[in-house]
Amino acid sequence: MTLVWHSLADVPRDLGPTVVTVGNFDGVHKGHRAVLAELVAAAHARGAKAVAVTFDPHPKAVHAPEHQPELITGIDDRIERIAQTGVDGILIQEYTLDFAMATPEEFVRDYLVGGVGAVAIAVGGDTRFGRGNAGDIETLRELGEKLGIDVDIIGDAAAPHDGARRWSSTWVRELLDEGDLRAAADILGAPHRLRGTVIHGDKLGRQIGFPTANLDVYAGFIPRHGVYAGWLEVVDPGDNASAASLLGERLPAAISLGINYTVGTKDLRVEAFVLDREGLDLYGARVALDLIEWERPMLDFGGIEGLVAALHEDVAWTRKVLGVPAL
Template structure:
């Protein structure tokens, strides 16, 4: 999938396109169904399938004091969107000036002249243009004027097997509750945090549990506690992590505050199971969270903490089917 950061990046020989527009936060199973169907339909019509998304999220610009909690960082969002078969995605830098375009100005500049759209795929509740003045009716009228078809997404694509609508809101609820298995069902994959491994307080190595301390750059922080999951090195740092790129490493993960030793900063840490001498400092890594075990607790002493960590690792081994 090609990624464009402005209309100047769009190749002049792009050809006719089917374009869909959205924030796609989490790229959950509803998004995946819509994007995959759009790709298939575009192929059948001889078009290239293109998505338009925004960075930062529009709500961050319009209400900066109450920015949304995003499920997925931009890099991972683009990776998950690419997996649906899209030919290209344009990441629109969202600004107040951009938001001041009228519906017609937006359609003409971005969809018609910029992306050469011959079809536009939207949801029934789509709003666009200054003050959200444009809707599906507006888009159809502009389609007649500028020569593109409008396809409204069938709501059946957005419904789960339970009848509840797939949604980013649903995913956030589950993550807040520590229901990672259920969240993975809505997402179609485990929830992911991405970040860079940085120096921590190095306590873990002194008690037999050396951890990678993650400075999170993308992904919603879920309920605090201990998790089983997987660590994947996306980009190596200066150490031995270079030999582990793309390997999924079984990991016991803690998210929250280490009350036992009085650490007052939020920490996201991973103890890679059955791996010694692993140097991940400076590496960009992903943590895919499989299952929540327990909240963060004050065990009262290092001895009790070590015993609890032994139990946590044993539980993770079972969840990750290592034995």
């Protein structure tokens, strides 16, 4: 069981010695997972607990909102995916301008050693930390000596193919922009996930035989526009009892993400037609959409007839991709 703390004050005083790593871990891709796995092994080998310290919001959102990359996942998926690596604790440090004033020494001494009980710190070689990002691994080694803690620099986990390009959040974002969700999932170690609340759309879907759950997306990088095969899962039904009965089920879906040119909408719509479940009621529920494969761009079919014909083909394609035979 991984404990999750939302501030330093939540960290139990009797936690015992820990080995700590620090990072944003956007996407929790294979490179991150390699670091976290080494952290867990190093901590447990010395009878200590493994703790990951991560920041929310993203430091760039605080220092340079105009250059802030859209995060691959929201904080819920980040926590869930870090927890899967077997760490004992995750500290979500609220990133504020005030927090950012801490010097490298103050951060290591007051937060990692004093707050989390670090007897060792394990980080990747490109780690930067503290006010103005002044701290690097050299700083960390000096601080380690001064404060009497070990510093482990974890080697780079390069991808074994593709000319050994380093796994990175930037690479994942590029693949998502290209619609290569398979390659993105390979680096992420899990399908790309959007989360959203089901809201009311234009009520046209049910009239044309394809009711769709329209999502107000609150987390997850918006990939290339188009039609996708994916899975819908209710993660929080709210007070919708019918959605509550679906908790834990993965429902196959044909997903449309983009501008509905055919019906003249101008804004981004993300909507999912769940296969073989005409009577669903999902309004108000929070759902996750795992996007598995991109099929085609959003098109203007010139009228409802053309749209409906395309939807039948999309559903047939979705069945093949997800391995869901027709009823």
